[in-house]
Amino acid sequence: MQLLRKIAFPFSLLYAIVVYLRNLCYDTGLFNSKTFDTPTVCIGNLSTGGSGKTPMIEWVLKHLNQNKSIAVLSRGYKRQSQGFLFVNPDMSPEAAGDEPLQIATKFPNTVVAVDPNRQSGIKILEEQVIPDLILLDDAYQHRKVKATFYVLLTAYSQLYTRDWYLPTGNLRDHKNQAKRANVIIVTKCPAQLSEEEQNEVIRSLAPQPEQQVLFCTLAYKEKVIGVNETLSLESLKTREVILVTAIANPEPLLQYLRSKGIRYDHRKFPDHHYFTEKEKSEFNKAPVILTTEKDFTRMGGKVDNAYYLGVEHRFLNDGKEKFIGQLNSL
Structure with a gap:
C-alpha cells in the first residue's frame, strides 16, 4: 500500500492543484457561497477521516446551552436513501447513514437530518424546524454554504501540516484552508500532553492571530x-x-x-x-x-x-x- 501511494505522487500533485483552484474560486467570489439567517457551526477536517468528528458533534450537543434548539445536518455518507431525510432511531443504518443514526439514537430530542445538498437541507430545517443553531457535520469542504463558525479538527498523530494530498497522503482539502477556521482542535492527544509539547504543535500549525488552538484527548x-x-x-x-x-x-x-x-x-x-x-x-x-x-x-x-x-x-x-x-x- 505504501509503495502504491508513493507511485501515485504525481496524481497527488494534480489533486492538490485542483482543490487549490476550486477553493480560490470561492475565496475570490468567482463561485458563490450562501449564508443563512440561522447560525451554523461547521465541524470538519482537511483529511479523509479519523479526527473524531462524530464524537465532537455529540460533545457539543451534550455541553451546549440546553435552552438552545439545535439541529444536526449531515450528508449521511454511504446511505442508500436519496435527498433530504429526517433521521429517527427506528431507521436502519443503511437508510439513515451510520453516524446520523448514532446521533439520533443518543439524542432523541435533537432534530437530525441528512441531505447531500447542504443549502437545500438548511433551508428545509429553517422552514420546518426553525432551530436556534444548526451543526453541519463534516461540511468543511462544502463551500456552497458559508458557515457562521468553523471548527477544524486535526488528529495529534496526523496533523494536517505534516500530511500530504490524496492519494499519496490523506488530505482531501488544501492546507491553506485552515485559515477559515475560527478554532482548531487537536484531537486524540496523549492525556498528559505537556505545555511544551502543546506549544510545539501550535508552532507546527502556525495559526492566524485570531485563531484559537485547543487540545483534547479521548x-x-x-x-x-x-x-x-x-x-x-x-x-x-x-x-x-x-x-x-x-x-x-x-x-x-x-x-x-x-x-x-x-x-x-x-x-x-x-x-x-x-x-x-x-x-x-x-x-x-x-x-x-x-x-x-x-x-x-x-x-x-x-x-x-x-x-x-x-x-x-x-x-x-x-x-x-x-x-x-x-x-x-x-
Whole structure:
C-alpha cells in the first residue's frame, strides 16, 4: 500500500492543484457561497477521516446551552436513501447513514437530518424546524454554504501540516484552508500532553492571530454496552474477544485496549463498511464481539454477542470553557 501511494505522487500533485483552484474560486467570489439567517457551526477536517468528528458533534450537543434548539445536518455518507431525510432511531443504518443514526439514537430530542445538498437541507430545517443553531457535520469542504463558525479538527498523530494530498497522503482539502477556521482542535492527544509539547504543535500549525488552538484527548468508558446487557471492561480480560473495527483510524482504540490488558483478535474493515448478513452470522459464532459505537450501529442489533466501548472527547487545560463560551455566543 505504501509503495502504491508513493507511485501515485504525481496524481497527488494534480489533486492538490485542483482543490487549490476550486477553493480560490470561492475565496475570490468567482463561485458563490450562501449564508443563512440561522447560525451554523461547521465541524470538519482537511483529511479523509479519523479526527473524531462524530464524537465532537455529540460533545457539543451534550455541553451546549440546553435552552438552545439545535439541529444536526449531515450528508449521511454511504446511505442508500436519496435527498433530504429526517433521521429517527427506528431507521436502519443503511437508510439513515451510520453516524446520523448514532446521533439520533443518543439524542432523541435533537432534530437530525441528512441531505447531500447542504443549502437545500438548511433551508428545509429553517422552514420546518426553525432551530436556534444548526451543526453541519463534516461540511468543511462544502463551500456552497458559508458557515457562521468553523471548527477544524486535526488528529495529534496526523496533523494536517505534516500530511500530504490524496492519494499519496490523506488530505482531501488544501492546507491553506485552515485559515477559515475560527478554532482548531487537536484531537486524540496523549492525556498528559505537556505545555511544551502543546506549544510545539501550535508552532507546527502556525495559526492566524485570531485563531484559537485547543487540545483534547479521548476518554474511553469503563463499561461496554451490548444488545442485552452491560459488562465491565475489566471482565473482558478473561474472555476470548474478537475486535471488529470499520473506522478510519482504530490505533488509539488498540492502544487503549492493550493498556488495559485486553487481548483480542482484530478484524479490520474499511471505514463505514456495512456488514453483510454472512459477516454478522460469523460474528454471532464468536464468544464476544467488541467494537466501536459506530460499528455497533451498523450491526443493526443483529449480533447478539456484540458490545461497544463508548468514547468521548475530553479537553485539556481550560479548553472546554473556551470552546463552550465561543459556541454559546453565537
